[in-house]
Amino acid sequence: MTNAENSKQVELAQFELHEHEVQRALSRVMARDVDYADIYFEWRMSESVSMEEGIVKRAVKSLDRGAGVRATAGEKTGFAYSDDLSPRDLELAAETARYIAQSPRGETPIAVTHRSGPSHNLYPLDTPYTEVATKERVELLNLIDEEARRYDPRITKVMASFHTEHKVIMIATSEGLLIGDVQPLSRLQVTCIAEDGTNRQVGSFGGGGRIGFAFYYEQDRARWYAREAARQAIVNLDAVDAPAGPMPVVLAGGWPGILLHEAVGHGLEADFNRRKTSAFSDLIGQPVASKVCTVVDDGTLPFRRGSLNIDDEGTPTSRTVLIEEGILRGYLTDRLNARLMGIPLTGNGRREDFRSVVLPRMTNTFMLAGESDPEEIIRSVKKGLYAVSFGGGQVDITNGKFVFSASEAYLIEDGRVTRPVKGATLIGNGPEALKRVSMVGHDLKLDEGIGTCGKDGQSVPVGVGLPTIRIDEITGGGTATRS
Template sequence: MSGNLITPETFLTKKFGIDSHSMEKAMSDFLSRKIDYADLYFEYNIRESLSLEEGIVKTASKNISHGVGVRANAGDKTGYAYSEDISLDKIKLAAKTASFIATGDCKSTVVPLSNIIKPKSNLYPVETYPTDIPLEAKIRLLDKIDKIARSYDSRIKNVLSNFTSEYKIILIATSEGLVIGDVQPLCRLNITCIAEESGNRQVGSYGGGGRVEFSYFFEENRFVLYTRKAARQSITNLEAVNTPAGTMDVVLAPGWPGILLHEAIGHGLEADFNRKGTSAFTGMLDKKVASELCTVVDDGTIPQRRGSINIDDEGAETQRTVLIENGILKGYLQDRLNAKLMNMPLTGNGRRESYAHSPLPRMTNTFMLPGNTAPQDIIRSVRRGLYAVAFGGGQVDITNGKFVFSTSEAYLIEDGKVTTPVRGATLIGNGPDILKRVSMVGNDMELDAGVGTCGKDGQSVPVGVGIPTVKIDGITVGGTI
């Protein structure tokens, strides 16, 4: 694999034979139209995926994509065009479409493209990119996983495992003179076990990853733990009984259940919805939206995390943004356009899936800070309720605030004790209300293992979530009995 031969600095000249002078000329032609701001987003991406199933490597794939996205802003209008062809002609054509929206004052600037800067810090220094690790090593890992899962319990009938790695170079040039590049590695290991016992078929899944080296999965025996968790979940679910329906107290386990914050709170605090007045959180800044036990942050600067980035996809530095402090709503997640229109500071949350998408305010790693209570005491306080350990996906209606998320591993709590596993059920609530019902916060905050992907407007970006053990008084559980 040759991905590491290209860097943001050599990206344009080496790969596409475009010299910085002609690019500067194209950009200044573009800018002589009546627009306020413009940027070019170049991307080169290698993605590799290996899947093992029925004990053999079923599929192996490698995908290379590259292209350029051209954006123009005039007032609150956006023009966006992209092409997979990185040539001057195509960029000029794209610029013409993007500036269809031009109405602002006429100005002309020359953007120096030769002076590419690096992000101030590197959150993911990697010696060997996972895409450069020989396939044989990855196949050996999946083979081991298959054996570990199958030997866990004879009721496990099929094991599906997948290792995906990505190597992404971005280069951003803006009409404000910023030219910045980043190299963003990402990998993820996923294991799904299917267990069967007298016609009852159940599934268990686990996985993890981040912006890490391949060796990460061997440190602290991670791949073995992931596999055992997936296997255990499939076996546990064989015993699952029907979930009760109705309103009850729910205790969330630490880590991945932080998806609650992502759906219930996070999306509603993205600046675009609040500027347009379409979020259930519109106009609630400095108001109480949660119990005083709750402090929620979005932090794109945690080393190696799946949701972390050195710079966002508009070239802005990422940061730690306090969203809710002791129950009070403190801030929104901004991209450039919305920050400018709302006259608020940037937060480094302007993200996009690829060059084929224009940036939107998006989350990075969103989590709740730990409280003081021991997790055992929280469970002990519930007479009848649900203990939710793992979740599938979630979704929110930004405008009325209603959100759902679905359990993939959950148990009944009876008289302060975790008892029988229950079948998957959807939990439904109202964003501006749900955190007011948080009555206990554990001292055991955990971030998820690194598998989250968030969708918005048809764009997927990697994200992280986290939460300590938390008790919510009265949430509607979509059970069947």
């Protein structure tokens, strides 16, 4: 058996299905006027353990499996899902999905062939998470409490959680494709509370990816996450009010790349652009950033949280240039929008699970490194903000206004990083904000692997990255009047 053939058998076995059953369900959904149909099978085993008050108190496990059946006709999508994989339930779902085309009952025989396996194997693991004993997970969390408390006696509460999932997907399409992927994912998060008198502050840190369990012990990562969460909480004990109003801002590398996710990423997802409801509609070829900015979305980085071998429609993921030296180059697509817009497939068709429809989504979105020295970027600012870590962000796609909220930030005074400031939201306008990026550092850094993106009620894991950059002006939402 070839590798591809072997992997096909593994996935069919996972769903306790025979190839002819998949073919039959697919044949039922293809009727006259249906352009395309697919079935997405999912099997997911998740496990979480959590620690607080120095002990691992909770363990939660869930098994989720089911199939989503879709038919498209022109702009219309018919979709049905079932958590029962019996042939009878699959056919019922197929019938519902076909309803959209308003076609008479009929059958178009479909033969599914495994054309090829995924074109890359970005996350080969020696041991799947289903084989990592709960006891080992508990031991990992037991490292955290002591390490965080040792950092500073003012750390009064330490909470940590470790979440893993082992997800097997299989996609069968009316074009004859039958392809699968095994997608591991895990995340370790630490939250610390520091108290000094009545002053109470919080710090959070964590990391993860499509990586094996050993990752958290390599380079002593678990303990480092604990120290970082503790450090952030302690720093915030001394935080002063953040300034309010327009100011120059220096963003540190890594997680502050959430700027790109909100300011440009969402606005470049093809669905909004096909409907012409994005602030970026019809701006391809136009300048939307300064010349020092090149932004890509890349689903092919090994072991990253936002990476995938294939997207949830079976398309191999790729690297898509969104902005090249300031010029808007491309959109992120799924099948439906690529077909309707007549643009290439980029491998960005994603869904939260079998219950959700496919939408164009980001994978790992980041800005390429520039030439400036990060120290020099900070020195160039007389009075401004240096933001190191962020909580979430959000964007209004239609008017382009976006926000992202700093959780660790400092004042820059006369080119030097000085006092920490309280968390504050930064707000800007997507098609304009990156035009004010005047310096890009040579220190590109990707985030630690804890990002989750929400759209239309669906959450998917994503990554972001950024070198140190200087934005000449953006509005900061603090409470202090600037002198």
